[in-house]
Amino acid sequence: MTASTRRPTRPPIVGVTATVTRVNDGGPAPIDAAVVDAAYLDALRAAGMLPVLLPPSDPAQADAALDAVDALLLSGGEDIDPAHYGETPHAAAGPFAERRDRWEVALARAAQRRRVPTLAICRGAQLLNVALGGTLAQHLGDDAACGARHDRMADRRARVHPITVAPASALARVLDATSLDVNSYHHQAIARVAPPLTAAAWCDDGVVEAVESHDPAWPALxxxxxxxxLVRDAEPWERRIFDWLRQRVTRDG
Incomplete structure (x- = not known):
């Protein structure tokens, strides 16, 4: 859909990327299932949107997938194969999901081309950066200044370090804040920012914590x-991120 044709009279439909994993559903043998953390779906529904899954598919079908939705959410998950940004894998990188990578690279590029509102989270932010020409730091653990601060899995809701948001950024306007504490569990991070994007937030160790489109016609965070x-927490910041996605659809319509 283009910005000029997105005129939903129903809740905005958001395509949410999913991975495929082997699960045991109680049947005679494990099956391959499309999986996404239900927290993404709950957060979208709480903000008045209707999520649908976009599991890995033929990259040639990316435009067709975006025809069916009003916005795109690139979700978290596996490391991205560094072949997509011209590097060889670090010993600590992986496992990779090549089919998912190719599908989501195609979705991200199509979303940019078609100006589809896009929210990218964790792996999704890294994928967006890679798809548009950026690179990643493959293992923060190699950097004694920051490695241990970002990869903490004990409590998904624990705000483990502060970030600073660029005051002039779109993200600062969305959050109505220029500093906040965030939950964090990633061992990779954005290195060189892709040309269509701008870094919008950083941890005090220099790790990029957010990027955004600098094209006013393409809303992307x-x-x-x-x-x-964190949308159930008392602080309003994370809820505002999902509200932003809904507003981008309704305003464009």
Whole structure:
């Protein structure tokens, strides 16, 4: 859909990327299932949107997938194969999901081309950056200044470090804040920011914590933390991120 044709009279439909994993559903043998953390879906529904899953598919079908939705959410998950940004894998990188990578790269590029409102979270922010020409730091653990601060899995809702948001950024306007504490569990991070994006937030160790489109016709935000796990907290910041996505659809319509 283009910005000029997105005129939903129903809740905005958001395509949410999903991975495929082997699960045991109680049957005679494990099956391959399309999986996404339900927290993404809950957060979208709480903001008045209707999520639908976009599991890995033929990259040639990316435009057709975006025809069916009003916005795109690139979700978290596996490391991205560094072949997509011209590097060889670090020993600590992986496992990779090549089919998912190719599908989501195609979705991200189509979303930019078609100006589809896009929210990218954790892996999703990294994927958006890679798809548009950026690179990643493959293992923050190699950097003694920051490695341990970003990869903490004990509590998905724990705000483990502060970030600073660029005051002039779109993200600062969305959050109505220029500093906040975030939950964090990632061992990779954005390195060189893709040309269509601008860094919008950083941890005090220099790790990029958010990027955004600098094209006023394409609303796109990528955040390295997990706002979907924090929307029930007392602070309003993470809820505003999902409200922003809904507003981008309704305003464009």
């Amino acid at each position: 990528g955040v390295q933390w997990h706002p979907e796990d």
